[in-house]
């Protein structure tokens with residue numbers, strides 16, 4: 359078995375954390391040229407995969423199997439089952455304003471419990487393994503508690519243990535801040551730990567084991583004929599994650615793309631191939647449309663009768679950004695007699711903050727009023743083939759029209775078209791688009807341009 363074979367060198371970064379112009383730490387993991395990835399495999403198991411003793415043993419077996427197949431293995435685990443939610447509830451029983459630093463001390467424990475238990479299960483199978491917390495594994499973050507960003511990885515302890523033939527378990531979702539405090543990476547952050555470690559170790563692949571067996575053309579709960587995709591590009595996966603697909607956290611896909619780490623999303627309960635998220639290669643099957651996604655939490659805000667003059671939009675959206683509002687789509691209407699309307703979408707739960715922020719601008723900027731509608735949803739079509747195939751938007755709008763669905767806002771990127779529609783129309787809309795673009799059919803390779 360080949361656990362010792364691959365101590366190939368990678369560029370572990372070292373030295374002080376670099377800051378950007380605004381004084382925020384920036385990521386300094388050097389771009390790996392992916393010339394020759396090591397044979398290291400990073401495996402990530404989500405909370406349901408390690409929920410109880412039996413499942414923990416099953417995960418341990420899967421990890422040992424990968425090692426016996428010749429790979430040095432690093433496994434990243436999430437907190438068991440609903441542990442994170444339970445810990446949050448517990449904190450809220452104590453106080454309704456727990457400090458964020460203490461929340462990170464509390465929540466990071468969930469992942470450490472999983473890492474220790476899986477390690478014990480591997481020991482019981484007669485194999486050598488060691489568990490490490492995020493800080494011990496060299497995951498370094500900024501100082502923002504509860505949604506810290508990884509700024510560097512110094513995986514020396516991980517590589518040393520691998521060189522000793524050990525399986526390494528790493529507690530996901532956490533790191534060490536530049537102030538030496540434990541931080542957490544935001545809900546679902548273990549995916550990011552796994553992909554970031556895979557990047558730092560120049561791993562062959564980052565396998566994300568989860569309770570779904572891959573990425574589908576649409577949410578299978580809504581569309582029974584949804585099809586599992588064999589492959590999807592980082593760009594498409596980023597758009598899918600940003601428009602509502604819950605299977606991978608956005609930041610983890612960003613890491614994968616930046617460092618060229620192939621991500622394999624697969625089932626922790628069945629041993630079947632899942633979906634590969636990779637660079638858009640020559641050989642890659644390229645559908646015009648790869649999937650339909652939706653996000654239900656959108657609200658639409660319209661500010662009416664604003665002066666149409668330079669600097670108004672800048673002041674509005676600067677104020678919103680400073681308040682921490684995540685604005686999505688923005689539309690400015692045609693101006694008449696120097697007066698215009700601006701509409702934008704944002705999360706429903708941010709409406710109160712948005713109102714307060716805009717009201718505070720009243721002395722500086724005159725406008726008539728703010729109207730809000732919180733029963734909106736965003737419907738998106740994603741596909742790398744859109745770049746070269748006109749007519750996708752027309753067909754999308756036509757399909758919605760045939761179903762009597764009104765479009766409130768539209769935005770596009772080169773591989774995505776999003777429409778804001780009423781929330782209750784989502785099931786009909788998603789099914790209609792899935793059908794209109796024939797997404798349940800196995801992809802026919804587009805050979806026309808390839809010879």
Ligand code: ASP
Pocket residue numbers: 404405436437442443468530531544545546547548549
């Ligand atoms: N346990 C954390 C959460 O539930 C992190 C994770 O599962 O990835 O958000």
Ligand code: MG
Pocket residue numbers: 404405436437442546
């Ligand atoms: Mg979780």
